[in-house]
Amino acid sequence: MKKIVTIAILVLVIVIAVTAYLNQNQVKEKASMIENATISIKVDGEEVGIMNLGSIQDLGEETFHANLKSSGKDPIEYQYTGVPLKTIFQAQEVDIEGNGQVIVRSVDGYTVALSVEEVLQEDNVYLAYERNGEPLGTKEDGGSGPYQIIIRNDPFSQRWTKFVVEVELQ
Numbered sequence: 001m002k003k004i005v006t007i008a009i010l011v012l013v014i015v016i017a018v019t020a021y022l023n024q025n026q027v028k029e030k031a032s033m034i035e036n037a038t039i040s041i042k043v044d045g046e047e048v049g050i051m052n053l054g055s056i057q058d059l060g061e062e063t064f065h066a067n068l069k070s071s072g073k074d075p076i077e078y079q080y081t082g083v084p085l086k087t088i089f090q091a092q093e094v095d096i097e098g099n100g101q102v103i104v105r106s107v108d109g110y111t112v113a114l115s116v117e118e119v120l121q122e123d124n125v126y127l128a129y130e131r132n133g134e135p136l137g138t139k140e141d142g143g144s145g146p147y148q149i150i151i152r153n154d155p156f157s158q159r160w161t162k163f164v165v166e167v168e169l170q
Contacts, residue, residue, distance in 0.1 A: 037146040039127070041092050042168035049092040053129060053146065059083045059091055064126065066150050069157045080150055082128030085119050088167065096120065096169055104149050105166040107139070112159045116169075118151070126150045127164065139163055 039056075041049045061083055067075040089096045096102070102114045119125045128150045129136055137143020144162040151159055 037129075039088075039147055039164060040166040041088060041094070042166060043094055044170055045168070048094060051088065051091070055091075056083055056088070056127065056129065059087050062126070064123065064150075064152070066152050067157070068160070069155070075157075078131050079133070080126065080128040081130035081133070082126040082147075082150065084123075085114075085125040085127050085149065085167065088127055089169065094169060099169050101170050103166075103168045103170060104161045104164055105168070106161055106163040107165045108163055110161060110163075112149070112161050114149075114151070114159070118153065121153070124151060124153050126152070127167075136162075 037053045038050050039052075040047055041051065061081050063079060063081050065077055065079055067077050069075040085102070086096065096116050096119065099116050102116060102119050103111060104114065105111050114125060126149070128148050129146060131144075135143070136145025136148055138146060139162075145164075147164040149159075149161040149164055151157075154160065
């Protein structure tokens with residue numbers, strides 16, 4: 001019995017080591033995206049564009065208010081600056097209507113799925129880069145950016161996504 005457990009542990013250690021080795025480049029690439037404030041736009045797994053802060057701001061930034069609700073605390077209203085997520089797809093000439101969902105991925109692996117309907121809803125889903133007039137900052141400096149998805153109609157802020165590096169239409 002001890003021999004089987006030992007073999008199983010060795011196999012798991014090898015699988016973890018191989019997986020870490022294979023993901024090494026992907027982690028470096030995502031860290032570079034945060035450092036350079038770029039975001040990858042994909043359709044069905046294929047990258048259709050990479051945008052940086054300047055190209056996103058050129059789409060026509062908007063200032064809006066949203067309530068951040070943390071567990072056990074009262075909601076706090078902040079002023080954010082960003083662009084509607086649907087505008088990001090329009091800039092890449094991607095028609096999102098008729099598709100199923102939008103997947104948002106963060107540098108730390110957090111992933112959230114949004115319906116196309118909620119992304120198309122007016123004044124609802126934004127890609128934000130400033131809060132109260134200041135850049136969101138990176139994870140390393142205690143921030144939530146450089147990009148964060150804000151869903152204004154999410155009453156508990158549960159699907160808000162920090163450290164966004166990729167948005168994919170599926």
